[in-house]
Each structure stands twice: as C-alpha cells, then as structure tokens.
Amino acid sequence: MTVLPTFRQRAAEALADQRLRLAILDATTQRDAKRRAAWRDLPDVQALRLLARQIKDHTLDNLDHYLNQFIDNLRRLGVEIHLASSADDANAAVVAIARQFHCTDAVKAKSMLTEETHLNRALLDAGINVVETDLGEFLLQLDDDRPSHLTCPAVHKDLDACAETFARKLDVPFVADPHALVAIARKTMRDKFRSATLAITGVNCAVAESGTIVLVMNEGNGRFCTLAPRVHVAMMGLEKIVPSLADAAVMLKLLGRSATAQRLTVDTHFITGPRRDGELDGASHMHVVIVDAGRSDILAGTHRHVLRCIRCAACLNICPVYRSVGGHAYGGVYPGPIGKLLTPLLAGAPDAETLPHASTLCGACYEACPVMIDIPQLLIEMRRDQAARRRGPRWKPRLIRWAMWLARSPRRFVLTQRIVRRLLRPRSADEWISRAPPPLAGWTRAQRDLPAPPPKSFRQLWKEGRI
Amino acid sequence: MQAGLFITCLTDTFYPRVGAAMVAVLRHFGCEVRFPSQQTCCGQPAYNNGLPTDAAPLVEKLARIFQHDRYVVSPSASCNAMIKLHGAELFDPGSESRRLVDILADKLHDFTGFLTDVLDVDLTRCAPALPAQRVTWHYSCHCRGIIPFETAFERIRRLIGSRFVPLPRADQCCGFGGAFAAEFEQISDAMLEDKLSCLRQTGADLLICDEAGCRMNIEGGLHRRKHPLTVVHTAELIAEALGLPLPEIP
Numbered sequence: 001m002t003v004l005p006t007f008r009q010r011a012a013e014a015l016a017d018q019r020l021r022l023a024i025l026d027a028t029t030q031r032d033a034k035r036r037a038a039w040r041d042l043p044d045v046q047a048l049r050l051l052a053r054q055i056k057d058h059t060l061d062n063l064d065h066y067l068n069q070f071i072d073n074l075r076r077l078g079v080e081i082h083l084a085s086s087a088d089d090a091n092a093a094v095v096a097i098a099r100q101f102h103c104t105d106a107v108k109a110k111s112m113l114t115e116e117t118h119l120n121r122a123l124l125d126a127g128i129n130v131v132e133t134d135l136g137e138f139l140l141q142l143d144d145d146r147p148s149h150l151t152c153p154a155v156h157k158d159l160d161a162c163a164e165t166f167a168r169k170l171d172v173p174f175v176a177d178p179h180a181l182v183a184i185a186r187k188t189m190r191d192k193f194r195s196a197t198l199a200i201t202g203v204n205c206a207v208a209e210s211g212t213i214v215l216v217m218n219e220g221n222g223r224f225c226t227l228a229p230r231v232h233v234a235m236m237g238l239e240k241i242v243p244s245l246a247d248a249a250v251m252l253k254l255l256g257r258s259a260t261a262q263r264l265t266v267d268t269h270f271i272t273g274p275r276r277d278g279e280l281d282g283a284s285h286m287h288v289v290i291v292d293a294g295r296s297d298i299l300a301g302t303h304r305h306v307l308r309c310i311r312c313a314a315c316l317n318i319c320p321v322y323r324s325v326g327g328h329a330y331g332g333v334y335p336g337p338i339g340k341l342l343t344p345l346l347a348g349a350p351d352a353e354t355l356p357h358a359s360t361l362c363g364a365c366y367e368a369c370p371v372m373i374d375i376p377q378l379l380i381e382m383r384r385d386q387a388a389r390r391r392g393p394r395w396k397p398r399l400i401r402w403a404m405w406l407a408r409s410p411r412r413f414v415l416t417q418r419i420v421r422r423l424l425r426p427r428s429a430d431e432w433i434s435r436a437p438p439p440l441a442g443w444t445r446a447q448r449d450l451p452a453p454p455p456k457s458f459r460q461l462w463k464e465g466r467i
Numbered sequence: 468m469q470a471g472l473f474i475t476c477l478t479d480t481f482y483p484r485v486g487a488a489m490v491a492v493l494r495h496f497g498c499e500v501r502f503p504s505q506q507t508c509c510g511q512p513a514y515n516n517g518l519p520t521d522a523a524p525l526v527e528k529l530a531r532i533f534q535h536d537r538y539v540v541s542p543s544a545s546c547n548a549m550i551k552l553h554g555a556e557l558f559d560p561g562s563e564s565r566r567l568v569d570i571l572a573d574k575l576h577d578f579t580g581f582l583t584d585v586l587d588v589d590l591t592r593c594a595p596a597l598p599a600q601r602v603t604w605h606y607s608c609h610c611r612g613i614i615p616f617e618t619a620f621e622r623i624r625r626l627i628g629s630r631f632v633p634l635p636r637a638d639q640c641c642g643f644g645g646a647f648a649a650e651f652e653q654i655s656d657a658m659l660e661d662k663l664s665c666l667r668q669t670g671a672d673l674l675i676c677d678e679a680g681c682r683m684n685i686e687g688g689l690h691r692r693k694h695p696l697t698v699v700h701t702a703e704l705i706a707e708a709l710g711l712p713l714p715e716i717p
Binding site (some may be wrong): 010011012015021023029117173195199214287301320321324325347357358359360361362363364366367380381382383384385386387388393396397400401403404405408412417420421432434439440441442443445446448449450451457458459460461462463466467 | 474476478479480481482483484486487490504505506507508512513514515516517518519521522523524528536557581608609611612625636638639640642643644645646647648649650651652654655656657658659660661683684686687688690691692716
C-alpha cells in the first residue's frame with residue numbers, strides 16, 4: 001500500500017471518499033457517545049482520571065526503579081527478557097526467538113507496537129509465517145492494508161468491503177453477513193492456532209511488583225494465542241509499566257470504558273510467568289521484549305506526557321479532524337490527535353512535521369483522554385520546537401510574527417485595520433466576499449464566504465461618540 | 468460598577484455591532500463601561516503557533532492597559548482563554564508583568580458570565596421577546612477550561628427558555644481554528660459541513676454564537692449555501708429583546 005507524500009494530499013484523498021467519511025463519522029460518533037455514557041457510569045470519573053495520571057507520572061518519574069523491579073520478577077518467574085533499544089533490535093529479538101525454537105508459523109494478537117516496528121515484515125523476511133488473529137487485523141493482513149484506528153483497525157472498511165476481501169483472498173463465496181464472516185475467519189484461524197508454535201502479543205500493562213503482564217482482548221483469540229503455542233513472546237514499550245496490580249486495576253477501569261465502553265473487556269489476561277509443572281496449558285517458554293525505540297528520548301524531553309497514553313483511542317473518536325479524514329491520512333502507525341504527537345516523535349511518516357499543525361486546538365481530545373494528556377498544549381509545544389529549529393511551515397510563522405509586530409502599536413494596528421478593509425471591501429457584494437485574496441484565499445476555497453469588514457470599526461464608532 | 472471593555476481584534480474589525488450591543492446591555496444593567504483605545508490583540512495567534520515570545524508583549528500590554536479597571540469584559544472565549552490559561556506562563560514568576568497578567572486573568576469575564584456572576588442579572592428576564600421561533604446555540608471550543616459546557620448550556624437554557632433547541636454535537640469544533648481555516652481549508656470545510664448539517668437538524672431560525680472566529684466560519688458557510696439562519700452574539704440577542712437602541716452601523 002503506497003502512502004502519498006504529503007498530509008494534505010492524503011487528507012484530500014480521504015475527503016473525496018464519501019463512503020469512507022460516512023463510515024468514519026458514524027463509527028466515531030457512536031463510540032464517543034458510548035464512551036461518555038460509560039464514564040458517567042463511574043461514581044467520579046474525574047477523580048479516577050487524576051489518579052490514573054498520577055500513577056502514570058509517578059511511574060515515568062521512577063521508571064528505572066520499576067523497570068528493574070519488573071525485570072527481576074520476570075527472571076524469578078523464568079521469563080526471558082530482551083531489551084531492545086530500537087525497532088530493528090526488537091524485531092531481531094523476535095526473529096531470533098523463533099529461530100531458537102524452530103518456529104515457522106506464528107499467531108499474533110493485535111499490538112500497535114508491533115505495527116510501529118513493522119514486525120510482520122521482519123518475520124516474513126526471515127521466512128516465518130505470521131497470522132493476525134484479531135478479526136480487524138486479520139482482514140487488513142489479507143488485504144495488505146494498514147490499521148486506521150487504534151482499537152478498531154478496519155473502521156475504514158464497511159461490511160461489503162470486508163466480504164469482498166474474504167471472497168477474494170480466502171476463496172469463499174461473497175456473503176455480506178457479519179456472522180458468516182466471523183465463522184469463516186474462525187475456521188481459518190483455528191487451523192493456524194493448531195499448527196502455530198509461536199504466539200506474539202502486545203502488553204497493555206506490565207506490573208512491576210509481580211512480573212505480571214496484562215492483556216485485554218475481546219475476541220477470544222488472545223486466549224488461544226497465550227494457551228496453545230509452546231512459545232509466547234510479548235512485546236511492550238517501556239512506558240507500559242505500572243507499579244502494582246492495584247494500579248493496573250485503575251488503568252483497566254479506564255481503558256475498557258474509554259476504548260469500547262466496557263467495564264472490562266471480554267478476556268482480560270493476567271499472565272505471570274510461563275506454564276508451571278502440573279499446569280495443563282500456557283506457553284512453556286515465555287519471552288518479554290521491552291522496547292525503547294525513542295521512548296527514553298521522549299521521556300527526557302518536553303513531550304514526556306505522551307508516554308501516559310494507554311492507546312484507548314478515545315481522542316480519535318471525539319476528534320473532528322479524525323472524523324473528517326480517518327486514520328490513513330495521518331500517514332503513520334498512530335492516527336488521530338495522539339498520533340499527531342506520536343508519529344513525529346516515534347514512528348515517523350512522510351510529512352510528519354505537518355501533523356501538529358493540522359489541529360484547531362479545540363481541546364476535545366484532552367477532555368476525552370482518560371490519563372489527561374493535554375494534547376493541544378503538547379501540539380503547541382511541538383509547533384514551538386519546530387519554530388525554534390526552523391522546521392515545519394515556512395510562511396505561517398513569518399506572517400504571524402509580522403502581524404504581532406503590527407499589533408504591538410495601536411497606531412500600526414489601526415492602519416492595518418484600514419488596509420484590510422480597503423483590500424476586502426471592494427471585493428464584496430452584499431457585505432460578503434466569495435473570493436478572498438492571499439493569505440485568506442484558502443478561506444473562500446472552502447464552501448464558505450468571508451464577511452467584509454464594516455466601513456467602521458468598533459473603535460472608530462466609540463471615538464465618534466456613537467456608542 | 469465599572470468595567471473595561473476588551474473588544475478583541477476580530478470583533479473590533481468585523482463585528483462592531485456586537486461591541487455596541489455589549490455596551491448597551493452593560494449600561495442597561497447599571498455598569499459604566501470604559502474602552503481604552505490602546506488595546507489591540509491578545510497574542511493568541513502567536514502563542515498557538517509556537518511563538519510565545521511574540522505573544523508576550525501583547526499580553527503584557529493588555530495587562531497594563533486594564534490595570535486600573537475593577538473588571539474586564541470581553542465578547543470572546545478564546546481571547547479570554549489566552550489570557551486566563553496561558554498568559555501567566557509567558558512571564559517569570561515574581562515579575563511585575565506576571566503580577567499584572569495574573570490580576571487581569573482574575574478579573575477578566577466573558578459577557579454572559581459577567582452578567583450572571585458579577586452583575587447578578589437573572590437571565591430568564593433578559594429576553595422577554597425573542598426574534599425567533601427556534602433558537603439554537605454553538606459552544607465555542609475555547610470555552611473549555613474557562614466555562615464548562617454544562618454551565619454555558621444552562622445559561623442559554625435560562626436565557627432562551629422553551630424556544631431553545633439544543634444543537635447535536637454542540638461541543639464539536641466548527642472547523643475555524645484561526646490559521647487552520649485557511650491552512651487546511653479542505654478539512655476545515657468538512658468540519659464546517661458537519662456543523663451545518665447538525666444546525667439543519669435543529670430546524671432553528673436563530674443561532675447564538677459568541678465567538679467571532681466560529682461566527683465568521685459558520686455564517687460564511689451558511690451564506691455560501693444561501694441557508695437562511697441568522698447568527699447573533701448573546702449581547703445582540705439581549706439588546707434586541709430588551710429593545711435597547713443600537714447605533715446604525717454605517
């Protein structure tokens with residue numbers, strides 16, 4: 001799948017697709033409404049958000065301590081640990097584990113981190129077959145497509161598109177019926193679960209005090225992944241650590257409600273070490289790959305609060321920009337408001353430096369974030385970084401600096417008002433302008449007119465004693 | 468009671484009638500209004516676009532201009548949010564500028580909030596005769612952090628009474644966003660289209676929109692589509708409903 005070089009081009013492509021726009025608007029609006037209802041269901045969601053923020057900040061402030069504790073506990077449990085400083089290191093660690101156990105077939109549960117490191121490509125390059133087992137990801141893998149949402153990766157596909165993919169790739173009849181499609185997927189996957197010797201999952205929470213990894217799932221595939229294959233590799237970003245099981249419970253309370261309006265997901269796994277003697281199932285060999293890939297740098301910088309993110313996608317569902325353009329327009333692995341930060345910081349994408357500007361700073365994302373990441377403020381910080389490094393858009397800072405200079409003197413300000421009026425009024429009919437000159441040309445290129453400034457400003461009327 | 472009027476640059480340039488209505492209503496409720504003409508812009512465009520050092524002198528200037536006023540009232544939530552939420556961080560703690568900016572942030576009110584919280588005006592008596600059958604209202608995004616949605620909603624409900632028709636997704640951004648509107652006009656357009664479709668759903672003939680930026684955007688979209696929906700600021704609605712004389716705007 002090719003990615004267009006600029007954000008504007010990708011956004012324009014998405015905006016031209018009416019079917020996509022309706023699908024995204026419908027899905028996000030519903031999910032946001034359900035999330036709001038699920039939050040109201042809590043006795044005091046604001047207190048819980050504050051607590052979650054506090055837990056995350058405390059952990060990030062003492063990350064070395066909790067990481068060491070987590071690693072010590074994993075060792076004690078007989079889990080092998082791999083520390084990966086880059087995405088490539090992380091992928092190489094997984095490939096090495098597969099080779100060590102002569103695994104040629106792997107099953108995988110949904111994980112954004114493995115999307116970030118492009119693990120599937122690395123595995124396929126190494127001759128290891130990997131099958132995504134979450135329905136959405138499974139579908140995208142068949143189509144060589146990319147996720148466009150953090151929790152419903154195939155939100156950009158409607159039912160017909162899903163049925164069409166299945167018919168084309170799995171050699172089954174076209175049936176636009178969700179139950180039939182699930183049955184087909186289930187049958188295909190069951191065979192894979194039987195033959196796979198390696199399971200790959202992400203991690204939603206890593207509990208330092210016990211060495212437990214927590215996985216939240218809704219489709220039962222996580223259970224197959226973690227119980228049947230001999231080897232389980234869990235890949236986690238180092239920011240997934242929480243100090244205690246009680247802290248993990250706080251995160252789970254918010255994660256389910258914020259992501260899918262569930263009090264708790266259908267399957268919530270607490271995995272503490274590999275299969276012990278006498279136990280009937282679970283992987284005999286458990287590996288945890290702890291990935292940095294830029295996270296330490298973020299921790300040391302001004303955007304460290306993005307590391308609180310629990311990937312619930314509440315910010316995507318509420319965002320009017322995401323609702324308009326969908327996830328692929330962002331060009332990277334992480335879409336939506338949080339993606340405007342994570343993509344330039346972590347994963348990269350063509351034209352990533354435009355992303356922090358593609359926001360009205362409306363603040364809806366901050367309101368919806370369960371761990372209270374002040375996304376608009378961080379976007380401003382990122383614009384600040386860019387301006388200081390002379391990156392990002394070129395004309396905008398210059399124009400604004402100039403306008404601010406004009407506004408520093410009331411005399412210049414009034415003169416500017418007059419010039420703006422002189423420029424705009426002759427272009428107007430009935431006090432409205434349908435083709436504005438630069439730099440306002442974009443305004444009227446949209447389906448939108450520009451009001452002409454009235455002949456006199458408020459200050460003139462005041463000065464003339466008419467008010 | 469005395470208050471300084473912070474008119475904000477968009478209202479000054481594009482909506483003098485809103486300023487006139489504010490003054491008329493404030494005077495009606497016994498408030499003396501001062502308009503210092505040295506005021507210009509709050510620096511928000513610079514702050515939002517990562518140029519805080521260009522915003523700081525403007526914020527400081529406003530703080531000095533209004534330092535002797537007991538209260539300051541403005542028509543716009545976003546300019547107020549600039550001063551109230553971001554003004555202080557531009558100055559060293561303990562500096563004279565910081566002190567003045569903190570004072571301004573503290574005494575700065577939005578128009579409706581000033582009526583209810585300071586002048587103790589009963590909003591249910593402010594609009595005895597409404598110029599419309601069905602009135603709806605858009606919540607400006609920059610109210611977030613200074614006027615919670617529920618508070619703003621309740622004020623409008625009290626003011627309008629039974630003719631108030633809530634707007635679906637009233638707290639969703641209209642697509643203005645300052646430079647964003649001209650910079651990403653296609654996305655802005657899609658957001659505006661969604662806002663207008665919500666407006667159509669209400670069947671309203673009057674929209675209350677207190678933010679000049681949102682108003683330019685929404686009214687501009689309505690005008691292009693020749694959609695007959697009147698947009699007003701709360702001050703204009705009250706002035707008209709109370710029959711207060713407004714100057715002819717030439």
